[in-house]
Amino acid sequence: MARERKFSTDELYRAVKQLLLEHGYDNFTISLLAEQLDVSRGTIYKYFENKEELLTEFMVREMDLFLLELKKVEAKRGFVAQFDYILELVFENTDFHQILSMASLIPAHLTKKALSNKKRLEQQHFEMYRLLADVIRLGKEEKKLKEHLPDSVILGFIFQVIAIPNYFGVPKPQWVASIKEILMHGMFEQDN
Amino acid sequence: MARERKFSTDELYRAVKQLLLEHGYDNFTISLLAEQLDVSRGTIYKYFENKEELLTEFMVREMDLFLLELKKVEAKRGFVAQFDYILELVFENTDFHQILSMASLIPAHLTKKALSNKKRLEQQHFEMYRLLADVIRLGKEEKKLKEHLPDSVILGFIFQVIAIPNYFGVPKPQWVASIKEILMHGMFEQDN
DNA sequence: CACTAAAGTGACAGTAGTGTCACTTTAGAA
DNA sequence: TTCTAAAGTGACACTACTGTCACTTTAGTG
Numbered sequence: 001m002a003r004e005r006k007f008s009t010d011e012l013y014r015a016v017k018q019l020l021l022e023h024g025y026d027n028f029t030i031s032l033l034a035e036q037l038d039v040s041r042g043t044i045y046k047y048f049e050n051k052e053e054l055l056t057e058f059m060v061r062e063m064d065l066f067l068l069e070l071k072k073v074e075a076k077r078g079f080v081a082q083f084d085y086i087l088e089l090v091f092e093n094t095d096f097h098q099i100l101s102m103a104s105l106i107p108a109h110l111t112k113k114a115l116s117n118k119k120r121l122e123q124q125h126f127e128m129y130r131l132l133a134d135v136i137r138l139g140k141e142e143k144k145l146k147e148h149l150p151d152s153v154i155l156g157f158i159f160q161v162i163a164i165p166n167y168f169g170v171p172k173p174q175w176v177a178s179i180k181e182i183l184m185h186g187m188f189e190q191d192n
Numbered sequence: 193m194a195r196e197r198k199f200s201t202d203e204l205y206r207a208v209k210q211l212l213l214e215h216g217y218d219n220f221t222i223s224l225l226a227e228q229l230d231v232s233r234g235t236i237y238k239y240f241e242n243k244e245e246l247l248t249e250f251m252v253r254e255m256d257l258f259l260l261e262l263k264k265v266e267a268k269r270g271f272v273a274q275f276d277y278i279l280e281l282v283f284e285n286t287d288f289h290q291i292l293s294m295a296s297l298i299p300a301h302l303t304k305k306a307l308s309n310k311k312r313l314e315q316q317h318f319e320m321y322r323l324l325a326d327v328i329r330l331g332k333e334e335k336k337l338k339e340h341l342p343d344s345v346i347l348g349f350i351f352q353v354i355a356i357p358n359y360f361g362v363p364k365p366q367w368v369a370s371i372k373e374i375l376m377h378g379m380f381e382q383d384n
Numbered sequence: 385c386a387c388t389a390a391a392g393t394g395a396c397a398g399t400a401g402t403g404t405c406a407c408t409t410t411a412g413a414a
Numbered sequence: 415t416t417c418t419a420a421a422g423t424g425a426c427a428c429t430a431c432t433g434t435c436a437c438t439t440t441a442g443t444g
Contacts, residue, residue, distance in 0.1 A: 002388085002389055002390030002391065002440080002441065002442080003389085003390060003391040003392070003439065003440045003441060004391080004440080004441065005390090005391065005392095006391080006392075024218070024297075026216070026218035026219065027218065029430085029431065029432090030431085030432075030433090031430085031431075031432095039391090039392070039393090040392065040393050040394065041393090041394090041432090041433090042392070042393055042394070042433090042434085042435085043391070043392050043393075045432095045433065045434080046390085046391065046392075049433090050432080050433070051432075051433090105216075143381055144380060144381060145379055145380065145381070146373075146379055146380070146381055149370050149373070149374065149379055150360070150362045150366065150367075150370055152358070152359055152360045152362055153356070153362065153367065153370040153371060153374070154374075154379055156356035156357060156358075156359075157353075157356060157371075157374055157379065159356075160352050160353065160355055160356045161349075161352065163352055163355070164345070164348035164349060164351075164352045165348060166344070166348075167344055167348075168342070168344045170342045170344055170345065174342065175342075175345065178341050178342055178345040179345060179349075181338075181341070181378075182341065182345070182346075182349055182375070182378065183374070183378060183379060184378045184379065184380040185377065185378035185380055186373075186374065186375060186376045186377035186378035187337055187338055187341055187346055187349070187375060187376065188336060188337065188338070188376040188377060189335055189336060189337070189338055190382070194410080194411065194412080194418090194419060194420035194421065195409065195410045195411060195419090195420060195421040195422075196410080196411070196421080197420090197421065197422095198421080198422075221400085221401065221402090222401085222402075222403090223400085223401075223402095231421090231422070231423090232422065232423050232424065233402090233403090233423090233424085234403090234404085234405085234422070234423055234424070235421070235422050235423075237402095237403065237404080238420085238421065238422075241403090242402080242403070243402075243403090
């Protein structure tokens, strides 16, 4: 009944992701995306009213995928297993962290659809926080995590840690092990 | 012999800083700066050939000011005093960290002056690394820092830590103390 | 085979930036 | 007072986006 599409929805979102990571939020353009998908700019506007709608739609989708994986943490028994699972997840999704940090760059004034996407994204943010806060609560209940540390500092650390630049190319296993050790027991020798 | 200037060099750089922090590297414009200084755009081009020259000049200047403070670390006796000094410096200069992170957004193709500024900035980066690496070396020599942790992970942590967002407005003294404790001894209870 | 409707196109108007330059203004020197 | 040169101006040409829309293309239907 209609002409064949030149790209699938999946290809589109994969291209958006690549371009966002490569050029950053502010330098992402519809021209760049159209070029990547080998179509004209006009075509993109058949699927999205404007750039912000496209980008917020993309972010909601990414967040959904990540939350799906993160929810599996509830099935893990005991704080230590949950902690390990989260760190592994975080290190397997360094892209996601970069994308997430772009959420704050979404402009304030938006069209209806983009605005509702933004609201949804805030809900997802909150859901993510709820899941992680549960893990921290368990850690404190099990007397594994230091009671007096504010939850938000603990959360902040876990998420900020993956943004540490590996300038000198420390091999990944050593890199991850080192970061995990500092998070758990610090960089100072015990007897100090 | 000449007309009176409408702004001092210091006012100019203060305006640049404010606008960079407020709008980010990509959304910094000469129009915005001119407006802030209450002059026309053309005036700015009397002092700088182009935007990148202005911004690299600004960054070199900021870096110089920071290095001046950082160098004082060499006068501190013993690793613990040096460590404390650095953390204090870092938390007193959260702006600087934001500015520093923009260095990676400077485009690759630049005019002569901007390019030489960029090179200078890289030297300063290196100088900063050298100073910090010395502190870490001392920490390991004094058996205060864990020998097996790569220097770059330790450095990365210290610098990334100040970017942790204080969403829930934990009071600053508690915030800083918590972060310092995690860095030194981790978020896990000792007996685990 | 002709019709339909989704898919795709490219020219268009609008906006917002950059860097340039001939010109105007003005403080101080001669 | 006149002259000079630095300081400042605003119009100009250019570039690179955004979002729109009348039009073309094409796979499948009747």
